[in-house]
Amino acid sequence: MSSPLHAEGLSKAFLSGKVRTAVLEQLSLSLDPGELTLLAGPSGCGKSTLLAILSGLERPDQGWVEAQGERIWSLDHHALRRFRLHHVGFVFQGFNLFAALNAVEQVALPLTYLGLKPAEYRRRAEAALDEVGLAACRHLRPAEMSGGEKQRVAIARAMAKEPTLLFADEPTSALDSANGRIVIDILHRAARQHGVAVLCATHDPRLLSHADRILRMEDGRILDDQHPASPAPTAEDSAL
C-alpha cells in the first residue's frame, strides 16, 4: 500500500523585514497508515510550519506533498479545501470549540459540510464521542468541561470525519500530565484502530514513550527517524 502522505524537498523561508529566515530546508518524509508519529524538537525549529505545509494550509517555497495520489500544492484553492474536508483532521493546542454548542454539535458541525444526512452525522458524532470516552458529556458545552475533556471533543471532531491524515500541533501543552497522557493514548488508538496516519508535533518529552515513530527536528531538518522497538502499551491496552 502506498503511504498516505509523502513529501519531498520541502523548503520554506519567512521574510521578516528584509531578513529571510529559512525554516525548512530540503525536508523529505513519508507517513505510514496506522502509526502515531511524533515530531519532536526545540521551539522554533519549524514543527508547526511543517505540519501546515503537509496538511495543505501553508504553501511551501519548494518541494511537493503527495496524498491520495495527488500533489496537493498543485490543486487550486477550492480543491485543496475539499482535500482537507475529505481526508484531513486537525487538533490544535487551543481547543477552538464554539461556546454555544454542546459536544455532539461540536463534533457534528464539520460533518454537515460533507453533505451527510442529520441521522448519519449525529450517529457518527456520538460514536466518535464514545470512542474518546465522552459519551456521558454529549450535552455539555465547553464552559462545563475540563481542558482534557475539551481536547478529547476536539479529537472526536477531527476523527468523526474518518480522515486518512490527522495533524495535531502540541495537543497536550495546555493540559496536565495525566490529561496529556489520556490525549496521546486516544491519538494512538485512533491511529491503530482506524488506520489513520497521525502526525503530532510536540516538545513534551513525556509523550515520546507513546509513539510508534519519533522524528527529531532541528533547524528545519529531520535529524533522526526512530521506530522504538516496542512502543509503550496504551493505557487501555494495559487495562485489558
Add this chain to the structure above:
Amino acid sequence: MIALARKTLLYEWRRYLPATLAVALSGMLLLVQLALVYGIFQGAAVYINASRGQLWVGYPGTRSVDLGRSIPLDTEIHLLMNPGVRRVEPFQWVNGDWRGTPALGSVSVFISGIDPTANGLAFARVIPPQLRHRLYQPNAIIVDAADLPKLGIHLGQTGILNCQRVHLVGVVHGIRALGGVNIISSLATARGLNAGGDLRPAYYIVQLTQSGRAKALRNQLRSSSHPPRYSVWTSSQFAARTIRYWLFQTGAGLGVVFMSLVVFLVGTVITSQTLMGAVAGSIAEYATLNALGASHAALARVVLEQAAWVGTAGLAIGGVLSTILLFLARNQNVPVSIGPLGVLVCLGLVMGITLFSGLLAVRSLRNADPAYLLR
C-alpha cells in the same frame, strides 16, 4: 443542520444586544418619524378624510385640496345626469381673516362652506347631524376644540371674521388644519363671508349609488371638453395627491430622507461593529472549521444568518416600542398615521441595513486563516 448562528446568538445574547437595540431603535425612529410626518400631512387632507362621498370634483389639475379654485356651476347638473350618482354637494372654499382679542392679533383661517342638511357629506365623519343642523343659523361657525386658544373664543361667544360678526355654535375634534385654522360654516354663510368674491364652489363632493364603483364612475364623469372644465378624483386619490404635494412642497420629504440616512448610518455602524466583534471573538473556531474543510461561503452564511437573527429580534423589539409610542402619541392628540405599506417599507429598509452590516462583518472573516492556528 447545526444552527450555529442561532445557538450562538442565544448563548451569547449579551454580545449581540447592542446590535439588536440599534436595529430596534433604527426601526422605531424610522417608523415613528414616517408616521409623524404622514400624520401631520394627513391634516392637509382633513377636508377629504373627514367627509363622506366617493368622488371629489374640482378645478382641473388641482394639486392639493387647499389650492381649490371655483368651477362652473353647471358641473353639478352634468354630474347629476349620471345614473350612478346619488348626491352632489357643493363645497365652498374661502380664505378668511380672524380678529380675536387685540392681544391675539389677526389669524388667517380657512373657511369651509358646507351643506348643513342632516345627510350632508362634507365633514360628516366628525360633525354629528344635530350639530350640523345649527349651521343653518346665520353666521354660525364650528371649529376644532384645539384651535379655541388660537382664536381666543369659547362656545357660544362671537368673533369677527372677514369683518363680520360670527357665532360659535359648536366645537368638534379632528378637523385641525395644517398651517392655519379651519372654520366650518354653511354654504350661505361662507358666501356671505366671501363678499365680493367668487360665489361658485371650489368642489363638488359626489356620493354614488354603489360606493364600490368609484373608479369606474371617476372615469365616466371625466370632463370631455378640451381643455377640461374640471377634474374628478376618488377621495383616497385626492387625499394622497394632497399629502404628496405637502410632502414635497414643504421639503419635509427631503427631511425624512435625510433623517433616515443618519439613522441608517448609525444603525449600520453599531450593528456591523457588533457583528465584527462577534466574528473576532470566534475567529479561531471559524479558522478551525475552515481547516477542517468548511468553505468561506459557508462561514459567511453563518455571519449573515446571525445578522438576519439580529434584524428579526431588533425589529420585534422595535415593533413593540413603535406601537407603544404611536399609541401614546394618539392618546396625546399628536397626529400620527401609518399604513401597511409604510410599515413594510420600514421593515424592508431596516432588514436591509442589518444584512448590509452582516456583509461588512463577513469581510473580517478573512482573518480566519487556519495557518495562524499552527504556530
